[in-house]
Amino acid sequence: MEIGKVGVVGCGLMGSGIAQVAATAGFETVVREVSQELLDRGSASIEKSLSKFVEKGILSSEQKSQTLARLKPTTELEDFAECDLVIEAVIENLDRKREVFAALDGIVKPEAIFASNTSSLSITEMMTATRRAPQFVGLHFFNPVPLMKLVEVVKTVVTKPEVVETALAYGRKVGKTPILTSDHAGFIVNRLLVPYLLDSIRALEEGVGSIEDIDNGMKLGCNHPMGPLTLNDFVGLDTTCYIAEIMFNEFREKRFAPPPLMKRMVLAGMLGRKSGQGFYDYSDPKNPKPNNRLVK
Numbered sequence: 170m171e172i173g174k175v176g177v178v179g180c181g182l183m184g185s186g187i188a189q190v191a192a193t194a195g196f197e198t199v200v201r202e203v204s205q206e207l208l209d210r211g212s213a214s215i216e217k218s219l220s221k222f223v224e225k226g227i228l229s230s231e232q233k234s235q236t237l238a239r240l241k242p243t244t245e246l247e248d249f250a251e252c253d254l255v256i257e258a259v260i261e262n263l264d265r266k267r268e269v270f271a272a273l274d275g276i277v278k279p280e281a282i283f284a285s286n287t288s289s290l291s292i293t294e295m296m297t298a299t300r301r302a303p304q305f306v307g308l309h310f311f312n313p314v315p316l317m318k319l320v321e322v323v324k325t326v327v328t329k330p331e332v333v334e335t336a337l338a339y340g341r342k343v344g345k346t347p348i349l350t351s352d353h354a355g356f357i358v359n360r361l362l363v364p365y366l367l368d369s370i371r372a373l374e375e376g377v378g379s380i381e382d383i384d385n386g387m388k389l390g391c392n393h394p395m396g397p398l399t400l401n402d403f404v405g406l407d408t409t410c411y412i413a414e415i416m417f418n419e420f421r422e423k424r425f426a427p428p429p430l431m432k433r434m435v436l437a438g439m440l441g442r443k444s445g446q447g448f449y450d451y452s453d454p455k456n457p458k459p460n461n462r463l464v465k
């Protein structure tokens with residue numbers, strides 16, 4: 170199946186990036202927000218990101234203008250009617266996502282493919298809100314979308330093979346390396362990453378090492394660009410805790426259970442970099458200091 174026109178539901182952090190890479194790759198792209206104010210904000214972030222690519226010499230000014238000309242921002246789902254692929258990037262809430270897909274199912278042409286950018290929810294549970302289960306996949310992009318090279322393509326037990334092939338090809342056309350996975354909570358990347366992030370917190374709780382020593386251990390011993398406690402702060406403890414709960418509910422294995430320290434930090438509003446406090450104190454953002462009092 171050929172993809173010509175792409176629809177993106179949501180122009181937040183992820184939706185704006187997903188729309189940007191689609192338009193940059195040459196697809197006519199409709200992107201929808203719930204209000205004009207959010208749409209203007211999302212469109213401005215796309216414009217800013219494209220300008221950075223021009224400054225770095227990756228895109229020409231002409232390519233930027235052509236990309237923007239291919240983008241149609243809207244507040245109406247009806248504008249998705251002729252899309253061949255619709256990618257949903259609204260908040261991580263199953264009921265909201267099911268509502269969006271049920272509405273789209275009555276609007277978008279029947280042969281179109283639907284995809285969700287969810288990080289942790291079940292693609293199968295979203296798919297059942299529509300009458301096009303064989304044409305439903307996950308397309309899990311990473312943040313920031315214009316820079317990150319990976320997209321996870323998620324198939325369910327009923328996805329048609331040609332739909333999987335089209336989704337993989339779409340990932341390549343927007344400049345990503347697609348990897349294929351099945352509909353299990355966490356897919357490939359979070360399945361491996363989340364237990365690692367949680368285990369670094371358990372290591373801290375159990376006194377295996379200090380915050381700095383745990384981070385330096387993985388940075389210098391494994392050549393990771395940042396240590397796991399820094400990465401916890403970067404992703405947001407609330408986000409990882411939420412994903413871990415979903416994975417624990419699915420697999421019932423201790424390795425996916427959020428450790429008590431993490432739950433208490435989330436309750437106390439210590440969410441990491443975005444709240445100014447996490448495993449590090451970001452009062453001086455350029456020089457974070459380990460919050461050693463956490464385990465004393």
Ligand SMILES: NC(=O)c1ccc[n+]([C@@H]2O[C@H](COP(=O)([O-])OP(=O)(O)OC[C@H]3O[C@@H](n4cnc5c(N)ncnc54)[C@H](O)[C@@H]3O)[C@@H](O)[C@H]2O)c1
Binds near residue numbers: 261
């Ligand atoms: N942030 C990340 O690093 C990341 C990475 C991969 C995947 N994701 C997934 O992408 C999706 C979007 O996340 P985000 O970070 O872009 O969030 P965001 O908060 O930046 O954007 C959320 C979007 O949802 C829309 N929205 C809110 N309430 C709605 C409703 N009731 N009905 C319809 N739309 C509604 C908002 O208008 C906005 O467009 C989530 O499923 C998230 O799990 C996020």
